Amino acid sequence: MAFGLQCWDASGKLVVDLSDYNCRYIGTYDITIPRGQNSATVGVAGITATTAFGAIVKPNFFIEAFAEASTNAITVYRLFGTSYGETYTVEVYSYA
Secondary structure, eight states, rough: EEOOOOOEOOTEEEEEESSSEEEEEEEEEEEOOOOTEEEEEETTTTOTTEEEEEEEEEESSOOOOOEEETEEEEEEEESSSOOOOOEEEEEEEOOO
C-alpha cells in the first residue's frame, strides 16, 4: 500500500511530495538480548541497511534500545547498561 505526504502553498504550488515510497511488511521477530550483552542479531533474508528498517513494538514500557537493519539481518542495541535478558518484538519493513 502506498503512503506519503503532500503539501501545497497558498498559491496551490506543490512544495512537499513524500508519496514516492512504498513500504512492505517483512515480518515480526522476537529478539532477546542475552544477559550481560548489549545487542543481539537475527537473520532476515533479503534486506539491507539502505532498503529496510526495524521498529521496536514491544516491550510496552520505556524502550532504551533501537533496531538497525543490515545485509540479511536486524540487530537490536541497548542504549544504556547491560542487558538482563530482555526480549524485544521488532517489526521489519522494506521500502523502495
